[in-house]
Amino acid sequence: MEQQEAWGHWRPHFRSGESSARIRAWFRRVECTACKAEEGRACRTPAGYPTHHHKVRRDAAGLPPYQEWHEQGLLDDLVPGTTPVLAQAGLAARQGLNVDEPLGDAVALVRRSLADRYGRVLLDTETLDRLDHDVRALLLARGPEGSAEIVTILAAQIASLIMGAAPEAPDAAYNQMVTDQLAAARARQRLERLLDGLEIDQGDGASETAPEE
Numbered sequence: 001m002e003q004q005e006a007w008g009h010w011r012p013h014f015r016s017g018e019s020s021a022r023i024r025a026w027f028r029r030v031e032c033t034a035c036k037a038e039e040g041r042a043c044r045t046p047a048g049y050p051t052h053h054h055k056v057r058r059d060a061a062g063l064p065p066y067q068e069w070h071e072q073g074l075l076d077d078l079v080p081g082t083t084p085v086l087a088q089a090g091l092a093a094r095q096g097l098n099v100d101e102p103l104g105d106a107v108a109l110v111r112r113s114l115a116d117r118y119g120r121v122l123l124d125t126e127t128l129d130r131l132d133h134d135v136r137a138l139l140l141a142r143g144p145e146g147s148a149e150i151v152t153i154l155a156a157q158i159a160s161l162i163m164g165a166a167p168e169a170p171d172a173a174y175n176q177m178v179t180d181q182l183a184a185a186r187a188r189q190r191l192e193r194l195l196d197g198l199e200i201d202q203g204d205g206a207s208e209t210a211p212e213e
């Protein structure tokens, strides 16, 4: 609880430029069926605080035409000096480990993900969105082929980690890991829905909020 409170007010302000406004407006062209935010308005948490666009809204709006915007130079302020944050970290990894670009990028990505792990453990959507945003900038910079190499390296690294951890049955171990993660995510979604319902009903159905596990 204390940890959550400590993170609760943490809000990175990385989306302030013109292209951020462009991306925001893109998603807000549709209303949100999750939190009922109207067209043009921000998504809200159950407690009423502004939050990042819910997945259903992002899905409904569709992916912004990043490539087109990028080519028109409309994303330049999103990618300071045309060197995304993760590409800078990738360069540092390349130089530190004396490796090529895709491996350096993959190392930077995993390091960044590890650095953000508390945000992810606390299910902080800002953390995920921030990572998502930086990864997008990196992949835009690398193009389809460079991006494919990064994905291949990451998958190979995960496979080798799992083979090391469960040499007898790595496939089963991986399936178990994915199943566990899905179960945890679904349990969390159920709990969030219950909490949302509780918020609206003002205590009606409180007995339903008992944790399932």
Ligand SMILES: [Zn+2]
Pocket: 032, 033, 034, 035, 036, 037, 042, 043, 044, 053, 054, 057
């Ligand atoms: Zn919403």
